[in-house]
Amino acid sequence: MTTTSEQALSPEDIARFGEDPGRSFAANLARVQDRIHAASRQSGRAADSVRLLPVTKTVPAHVLRLAHAAGVHDFGENKLQEARDKQAALSDLAIRWCIIGHLQTNKVKYLVRFAAEFHALDSIRLAEALNRRLDQEGRDLDVYVQVNTSGEDSKFGLAPDALLPFVERLPDYPRLRPKGLMTLAVFSSDHERVRTCFRLLRDLRDKAVAVHPEIAQLSMGMSGDYELAIEEGADVVRVGQAIFGPRPTNDAFYWPGFAPEGSG
Numbered sequence: 575m576t577t578t579s580e581q582a583l584s585p586e587d588i589a590r591f592g593e594d595p596g597r598s599f600a601a602n603l604a605r606v607q608d609r610i611h612a613a614s615r616q617s618g619r620a621a622d623s624v625r626l627l628p629v630t631k632t633v634p635a636h637v638l639r640l641a642h643a644a645g646v647h648d649f650g651e652n653k654l655q656e657a658r659d660k661q662a663a664l665s666d667l668a669i670r671w672c673i674i675g676h677l678q679t680n681k682v683k684y685l686v687r688f689a690a691e692f693h694a695l696d697s698i699r700l701a702e703a704l705n706r707r708l709d710q711e712g713r714d715l716d717v718y719v720q721v722n723t724s725g726e727d728s729k730f731g732l733a734p735d736a737l738l739p740f741v742e743r744l745p746d747y748p749r750l751r752p753k754g755l756m757t758l759a760v761f762s763s764d765h766e767r768v769r770t771c772f773r774l775l776r777d778l779r780d781k782a783v784a785v786h787p788e789i790a791q792l793s794m795g796m797s798g799d800y801e802l803a804i805e806e807g808a809d810v811v812r813v814g815q816a817i818f819g820p821r822p823t824n825d826a827f828y829w830p831g832f833a834p835e836g837s838g
């Protein structure tokens with residue numbers, strides 16, 4: 575047996591993921607899939623109409639090997655540097671790398687080398703930079719346009735009223751294949767406030783699709799709210815902690831200024 579690609583689990587890994595991470599990931603995946611199917615059926619949708627995009631951020635590459643073996647083949651990563659490091663460590667595996675976090679224009683060249691999807695397109699400047707690089711590499715990229723549906727400063731994304739003018743300009747960037755819209759709902763235990771964000775994205779999609787027929791999918795819903803998102807029409811849910819367990823990092827790292835409700 576070759577062990578070059580296998581790294582033993584450290585005590586920290588075991589404390590975080592258990593003795594047999596592959597097995598618990600598989601069990602968690604099955605549970606999340608069941609809940610996705612149930613939520614789909616409940617809202618009168620086909621059981622397989624919603625795609626689960628597992629979010630692998632903060633899970634170390636050697637642990638992700640076990641996730642891959644357990645059936646996770648699409649990896650959602652928020653930070654480009656982390657995704658690049660993991661891609662280099664896991665380049666022997668067939669993985670679809672999906673970048674779901676805000677991207678700086680100067681990082682575009684790294685993204686187009688390996689990413690299969692980008693869920694955080696939020697400016698014309700970025701569209702232009704991506705298109706130029708993709709053209710140089712001779713490839714296209716699936717993209718979702720991120721909208722700030724909660725109105726919070728801590729969230730990235732276009733303001734809702736900026737979306738349609740933005741969508742009208744997308745044909746100028748033919749290397750981008752627009753797939754839909756993406757959002758993060760407000761982090762709240764008030765379901766109505768969460769649903770309001772998802773409904774806003776759906777309404778915007780219904781308008782955008784009239785301008786650009788490919789903008790059909792809704793990428794919305796995370797561990798805490800994916801069932802609500804499915805009831806409101808999600809096509810892609812991005813789920814991390816419900817599969818891989820709680821993260822050791824504070825989410826302020828991903829959403830500047832983010833403070834959980836009740837923490838102030």
Ligand SMILES: *Cc1c(COP(=O)(O)O)cnc(C)c1O
Nearest residue numbers: 629652674796797812813814815
């Ligand atoms: C981390 C992250 C998720 C998943 O969050 P969980 O709470 O782990 O399910 C979804 N979308 C984006 C953009 C993220 O950064």
